[in-house]
Amino acid sequence: MKILVCISHVPDTTSKINFTDDNTKFDTNGVQYVINPNDEFGLTRAMWFKEKQGAEVTVVNVGGAETEPTLRKALAIGADAAIRVNVAAADGFSVAKQLAKVVKDGGYDLIIAGRESIDYNGGMVPGMIAGLTNSNFVSNCIGLEVDGNSAKVVREIDGGKETVNTSLPLIIGGQKGLVEESDLRIPNMRGIMMARQKPLTVLEPIDIAPETASVKFEKPAPKGAVKLVSPDNLDELISLLHNEAKVI
Amino acid sequence: MSVLVYTESDQGRFKKTAFEVASYAKSVADQLGTTVTAITINAADTSELETYGVSKVLKVTNASLESFNAKIYASIIQQAVEKESAKVVVVSSSVNSKYLAPLLSINLNAGYATNVLETPSNTAPFIVKRTAFTNKAYEMFQINTDVKLLGISKNSFGLKENKTTASSEDFSPSIPESGIHVESVDKASNKVTIADAEIVVSAGRGLKGPENWGMIEELADVLGAATACSKPVSDLGWRPHGEHVGQTGKPVASNLYIAIGISGAIQHLAGINASKVKVVINTDAEAPFFKAADYGVVGDAFVVVPELIKKLKAFKAQQ
Numbered sequence: 077m078k079i080l081v082c083i084s085h086v087p088d089t090t091s092k093i094n095f096t097d098d099n100t101k102f103d104t105n106g107v108q109y110v111i112n113p114n115d116e117f118g119l120t121r122a123m124w125f126k127e128k129q130g131a132e133v134t135v136v137n138v139g140g141a142e143t144e145p146t147l148r149k150a151l152a153i154g155a156d157a158a159i160r161v162n163v164a165a166a167d168g169f170s171v172a173k174q175l176a177k178v179v180k181d182g183g184y185d186l187i188i189a190g191r192e193s194i195d196y197n198g199g200m201v202p203g204m205i206a207g208l209t210n211s212n213f214v215s216n217c218i219g220l221e222v223d224g225n226s227a228k229v230v231r232e233i234d235g236g237k238e239t240v241n242t243s244l245p246l247i248i249g250g251q252k253g254l255v256e257e258s259d260l261r262i263p264n265m266r267g268i269m270m271a272r273q274k275p276l277t278v279l280e281p282i283d284i285a286p287e288t289a290s291v292k293f294e295k296p297a298p299k300g301a302v303k304l305v306s307p308d309n310l311d312e313l314i315s316l317l318h319n320e321a322k323v324i
Numbered sequence: 325m326s327v328l329v330y331t332e333s334d335q336g337r338f339k340k341t342a343f344e345v346a347s348y349a350k351s352v353a354d355q356l357g358t359t360v361t362a363i364t365i366n367a368a369d370t371s372e373l374e375t376y377g378v379s380k381v382l383k384v385t386n387a388s389l390e391s392f393n394a395k396i397y398a399s400i401i402q403q404a405v406e407k408e409s410a411k412v413v414v415v416s417s418s419v420n421s422k423y424l425a426p427l428l429s430i431n432l433n434a435g436y437a438t439n440v441l442e443t444p445s446n447t448a449p450f451i452v453k454r455t456a457f458t459n460k461a462y463e464m465f466q467i468n469t470d471v472k473l474l475g476i477s478k479n480s481f482g483l484k485e486n487k488t489t490a491s492s493e494d495f496s497p498s499i500p501e502s503g504i505h506v507e508s509v510d511k512a513s514n515k516v517t518i519a520d521a522e523i524v525v526s527a528g529r530g531l532k533g534p535e536n537w538g539m540i541e542e543l544a545d546v547l548g549a550a551t552a553c554s555k556p557v558s559d560l561g562w563r564p565h566g567e568h569v570g571q572t573g574k575p576v577a578s579n580l581y582i583a584i585g586i587s588g589a590i591q592h593l594a595g596i597n598a599s600k601v602k603v604v605i606n607t608d609a610e611a612p613f614f615k616a617a618d619y620g621v622v623g624d625a626f627v628v629v630p631e632l633i634k635k636l637k638a639f640k641a642q643q
């Protein structure tokens with residue numbers, strides 16, 4: 077089985093979010109980048125397929141050279157090869173178009189992406205790849221097993237879960253639950269050394285006109301101070317929630 | 325040229341989000357000088373949509389569509405959009421709508437904006453405000469395609485009544501091969517879900533162990549709320565994964581969010597900040613949650629929560 081794991085390169089979850097150039101660009105100053113958490117769950121599940129079912133795992137990112145340390149980290153965790161499509165990610169649609177080409181050219185059986193990237197929270201790339209390649213697609217995936225050409229996928233739904241049967245080629249939008257938090261791997265020294273020898277192929281992009289554009293950013297207005305209520309006076313809390321906030 | 329809205333239903337009944345997206349669509353239609361057409365799939369009584377400004381209903385009724393299928397539903401909505409020559413298509417942010425929308429976007433060559441908060445600030449060029457960076461910023465987002473697809477953030481626009489009379493038309497779209505077959509659905513039918521809840525009661529590691537969740541469930545019960553938890557609580561197996569909220573868990577956009585024994589780490593706050601009113605109960609007055617909350621009680625959950633339940637019961641009895 078050939079697996080492609082789509083890796084979004086995102087600011088670490090603790091990053092301060094600021095903008096430059098008259099609030100039109102994300103300020104990368106001092107920001108640490110990581111593998112998008114949803115993709116890390118997917119990559120870890122791919123490692124399980126590699127070890128238990130002999131899958132071959134390639135990771136891919138659409139982005140500039142600055143994303144290569146993130147791809148190297150995925151190689152250090154155990155992916156066999158990496159691809160970088162050499163173009164800044166303009167919008168979800170153009171990223172999906174680039175990835176759909178990688179998917180078609182590479183003949184992958186299983187494409188693992190994340191439910192959403194934690195930066196722009198687009199939540200659209202995996203579904204768009206599926207639409208563009210006409211592959212089966214399951215989003216909010218919290219369980220995945222593959223047997224030959226068939227797959228059993230568990231999807232989170234509002235208030236529960238749903239188990240579906242489908243077949244390869246398959247694209248999933250993964251999230252926590254696909255593996256447990258405790259299954260996540262920190263690259264060790266040997267992994268990091270080996271990652272240096274593994275192929276990282278840089279592909280030139282195809283020409284695509286984005287459908288959407290970011291015009292400007294704004295930060296939420298600072299919040300007023302908290303109103304403290306004494307634990308001995310919870311009637312006041314109830315009264316505030318009822319009369320002032322009008323939520324109960 | 326109308327605005328088309330997909331109004332979701334569950335077992336024949338509209339979800340509340342259906343009325344919210346219809347309200348939103350009506351407002352956009354007014355801006356564009358047009359009307360709203362709704363597409364419904366197996367909704368029993370569509371007259372309720374008239375309260376929220378819908379002028380025409382395309383009614384799909386088909387027993388084979390009982391269980392949701394993203395590809396099939398996306399194809400049905402696409403056919404409705406094409407039939408109506410709609411230029412703006414509106415869907416909700418439910419798990420199912422977020423699943424089908426990227427497929428629909430490709431089918432329609434429609435630029436897609438997710439997590440939309442407001443009606444367009446401008447219609448030519450078409451610009452909407454959305455959240456980005458998990459509620460840490462807003463983005464003004466321009467869509468350049470002829471057809472535009474908007475996914476509306478839950479609880480951002482609210483319900484706006486706008487009485488209309490709607491014509492209703494049975495619609496029989498062609499149904500594509502899906503490739504995906506539902507084997508089983510596992511869903512607690514008697515519980516309020518985090519997605520639908522107006523109030524969410526959430527607890528963290530401060531509760532010490534799973535055996536102490538009785539009072540959390542009771543508090544939720546009194547308030548008609550859904551229960552949720554912080555990430556370590558689900559990682560430790562104290563609560564099911566489906567309850568984990570935050571940046572890497574479920575997003576929460578309820579009217580009221582009550583956080584008990586949760587410190588307020590940035591990753592937690594990011595996922596719940598879209599909630600309108602936040603209450604924190606924590607022994608540590610320095611816990612970061614107090615900076616994000618509207619109301620706070622510095623106190624021991626094991627004392628405060630049972631007391632709050634008692635007082636709420638008395639309050640509810642009076643109402």
Ligand SMILES: Cc1cc2nc3c(=O)[nH]c(=O)nc-3n(C[C@H](O)[C@H](O)[C@H](O)COP(=O)(O)OP(=O)(O)OC[C@H]3O[C@@H](n4cnc5c(N)ncnc54)[C@H](O)[C@@H]3O)c2cc1C
Pocket residue numbers: 089113527528529530531553554555556557568569570571572573584585586587588589590591592595605606607608611623624625626
């Ligand atoms: C990549 C990444 C992603 C993450 N994503 C998420 C996410 O999506 N959601 C999430 O929640 N976390 C997430 N986290 C974890 C986050 O950083 C925090 O570790 C977590 O939110 C802390 O959970 P907690 O508040 O329950 O526990 P703690 O931080 O241990 O806080 C417990 C709190 O309980 C209080 N307390 C103790 N006893 C009592 C008592 N008797 N009564 C009242 N209060 C009491 C304490 O004062 C303390 O403030 C993520 C972390 C990383 C690295």
Ligand SMILES: Nc1ncnc2c1ncn2[C@@H]1O[C@H](COP(=O)(O)O)[C@@H](O)[C@H]1O
Pocket residue numbers: 081082083084085112114115136137138139165168171188189190191192193194196197198199200201202
């Ligand atoms: N630039 C990118 N390169 C590779 N994969 C990406 C990129 N952007 C998004 N993805 C994948 O698509 C998923 C959803 O991203 P998004 O639609 O941006 O929220 C991510 O979790 C990744 O798996």
